[in-house]
Amino acid sequence: MRWFHVDRFEVLEKNKYARAVKCATLGEDHLHDHFPGYPIVPSALNIESMAQTAGVLAGYTYDFKKNVILAKVERGEFPVMVRPGDKMVIEAWIDEVKPEGCWTHAKINVDGKEAASASIIFVHLEDELPESFVFTQDFMDLLEASGVI
C-alpha cells in the first residue's frame, strides 16, 4: 500500500527545512465518512502529512540510510478545518539532531491560515533492522519526481 499524505515536495534543505504540498480531494474515500455530508480532513491525517514531511527531512539528515520512526507528537493544534479542494502547504523544521533521534516541528497552512501545527520527535533504528522499510523506493521516487533530490 502506498500511503502518501503529501503530493509533492517543493523544498528540501538538509538539516534545516522542508516544504511540501497536499491537496485534499473528495476522491479520497475516507472523506465521505468523515463526515457524511460535511467532509473534513481528519486531524490524524493532518498529523500524518506533517509527520511525512518532517520525517523525510529527518531521514535526509541521515541520507535516508536509517529507519526514521515517528515516536512522539506534542502540542498538536488544529485551529482551521481542512476541506476538499483545499491546498495544504506543509512546512517542517529541524529543531535538534541527537544520536538518539531528531526533534522537529511542523505546520500546515491553507490559504495563508494556519490549519495545524505540532512538534514531532523521531527516533532512528540502525542495528535492529538491516534494510530501510521507511524510505522505500516509492518514497524515493516521490522525492525524485518532486525534483528535490
Added chain:
Amino acid sequence: MPDREEILATVTDVMVDALGVDPEEVTMEASLVTDLGAESIDFLDIVFRLEKALSIKIPREELFPENLTADSKYAKDGMLTAEGVAALKERMPYADITEFEKSPKVSALADLFTVGMIVRYLETKLKR
C-alpha cells in the same frame, strides 16, 4: 547559579511541555512514570528539553541510567540483588532509594525517577 526553587520551576515547565501535565502535578515527590504518565520516549524528550532550557549537555544515561536489570548479577527473580542495589546507588546518586531498598523489586524501579531526583541532579550539575 539558579537555586532549588528556580530549578524546580524550570523542571515544571519542561514536564508541562513534555508530558502535557498540569503544573500543580509536578511536585518533588511525583514519579515521572506513575504520577505523570511518562513513557520511554518521554525520557529522551525530557533530557532534550532540560538541555535547551538550561543550556547544558546531559550525557546519555547520566540522568536516566538504562539496562541496569539486563545484567543477571544485578537482578534475579524480579528483585535487585545486593550488587544491583549497589550499582543503582552508584548510577543514580540523586535518587532517594531508602524505601525501595527495603524491598528492591525490579517493577518498582521506575518509581525512583522522580521530579526531585531531576532537581537534585541539576543542582549538582549546575554547580560544576
